Amino acid sequence: MENLILLSKEEVSRRIGRLRSAAVAAGHAGTMLLADNAMLYYLTGRVFSGWAYIPVDDARLPIWFVRRPVEMEGGNVVGIRKPEEIPSRLEELGYPIPKELGLEMDVQPYSTITRLQAVFPDAKSFNLSPVVAAARSVKTSMEISMMERSGVIHAAVYSKIPSLFSPGMTDFELDVAIENLSRLEGCLGLFRISGKSMEFFMGNVLTGENADAPSPYDFALGGKGMDPSLPVGAAGEEIKPGTTVSVDVNGDYTGYMTDMTRVFSYGKIPAEAVAAHECSIAIHRQFRRMAVPGVKASDLYDMAASMAREAGFERYFMGHRQKAGFCGHGVGIEINEIPVIAPRSRDILQENNAIAMEPKFVIPHVGAVGIENTYIITPSGARCITNAPEEILPLA
């Protein structure tokens, strides 16, 4: 038998407290039933198959309904096989049947939600997904230290990238070499994305023309990929002299991801590419100062876009043939968290947000430039946790 909960009692209470506060802030006082892997991991420190039941009454403990794995134990751990068993188990434990119930409507399939609604026919259900996003956007100290650990390993892997390159290599071969190094350094590989529309394997290595190839996914940059079944990233083309190589590879070393991009050059690259890269570094410098609690995410986007415009790179900013609608995003257990740094974002920065800022430029025929760092928001500015040289480094 093994204890289900891998977090301390205090950490579990803290996270549940954040969820409850976020629910109240959104106008709900309801009970919550969660089943998303990312949320079960958030609440317990472990992915399991089952449901976390958080009662509205904070004098009552949560109940952990576990389907798999078998042999789990702990306070309020209840083994069940299907959600239809939940109401009778609640009664056995002396918990009231909820009148209002929060469900993860943005991530759970329609059939799953309607099934849960049928299990609680008298409860009014509400969409818990925005509540979850709000709660998770402010990291605890423990979460921040896990992200910092990912950031240190992530940066160490990136420092070895030039040693992996040899002339004649394709973008795909360099990508696979970086993936391999990352895995050997303990990268878990899984790239968690909320929702089902975005897909990714592990790395996005973009060079030359391919950096400008539009992709279906809502990532900052594209690339046509190796196959139309996964049209993003490296295209299997030789890395040619006079091009840049932008590397944006999975930083999931702890269950918490850092997001980081660095740019390398092969041979002499055009001055325009170097200047655009310097503009990205300058935007980061400004971001570090400006990104404090209370600032509007949209103001940070406007800052980045206007610095890009003033430097004369508006047409390359966040893509050329196809543009991304954002230049930064929350990150943590998943890659697409809030706040989102976008023109119409309504997010307001809070202390201990974790934000991946990625002002990038696509220079036609040359490649992508601009760096990405992961930051923790503090009252004195954004603190970088992916510390590595920021200039364009030569590959060979």
Place this chain on the structure above:
Amino acid sequence: MENLILLSKEEVSRRIGRLRSAAVAAGHAGTMLLADNAMLYYLTGRVFSGWAYIPVDDARLPIWFVRRPVEMEGGNVVGIRKPEEIPSRLEELGYPIPKELGLEMDVQPYSTITRLQAVFPDAKSFNLSPVVAAARSVKTSMEISMMERSGVIHAAVYSKIPSLFSPGMTDFELDVAIENLSRLEGCLGLFRISGKSMEFFMGNVLTGENADAPSPYDFALGGKGMDPSLPVGAAGEEIKPGTTVSVDVNGDYTGYMTDMTRVFSYGKIPAEAVAAHECSIAIHRQFRRMAVPGVKASDLYDMAASMAREAGFERYFMGHRQKAGFCGHGVGIEINEIPVIAPRSRDILQENNAIAMEPKFVIPHVGAVGIENTYIITPSGARCITNAPEEILPLA
């Protein structure tokens, strides 16, 4: 500009024809609106962001509503930004507003489905997911040839596994070496799973005690994994003499996956493990003969379970501390397709089903044994497309 549709007109018609027939067989004559990446890839040969609109009237062509990537063209390719634009575009094209509308209710989030229902307030919606699963379970010749190509490369990679091993290696290091070789041979890496509950990176390499560690996911076998955020597979433990190493690594070389497991031994392994492995091979032999169109999937499970029982390995069959509820499954664009070879499966085999059959045994303290092959169902039996030696091969 690039043509959106990468399949021939005939292939697109064939696949849409299967969808329509499956809808009719399920009692629906409705129009269908699809957005799942796996389905857009199925219908066009490419993943894009958008919606495929298949009118009920088969005299009318499908409409491809594309959000991203930009610069796509082709007959009935219509660029839109959000689904609310669909009804007015239908009117412009002279298409009637549907009275009944199939939506992917088992895979699309609740919020997405209710949004689409609001776009078509007068249409009665129905769950398209079982229809989609039924249509995709019977592969076209083109799909089979893509799976065959994956199978050939998959088998070639497996033939090199013993050369990747060196004494003292951990299960994780061997896993990473196999992943790296797979990637260099063109594995796309992405392991497509329908739904959100199952997660996986790329490989499941199980040895010794860890083969018996229960996992939350509904895979045939478990393993505790490297981190509680992804509790499946290799655990970072040294491969010890006297154990088996079961290798079940991603076979996605073409957008279509093959699923394949082989077992290796390190040092002398117990006779019981060898005998259970031989039982798995015997079950496969029987499956090849018995798995013809018209056979019940549940009868195939019963055959496997009773052969396991008669050989005295019931307690190890499909797991020991935790058991899987199936011993085979459909495979194609995704890993969890139909038919499912399970005791209460209602699936009936059809010609050109693709089935991964995986009768496995977990021998406590030793590891997992038993092979997995991917088969195409033909009138004369199941044809294996993952051809490689089936016996336990020594690692060193």
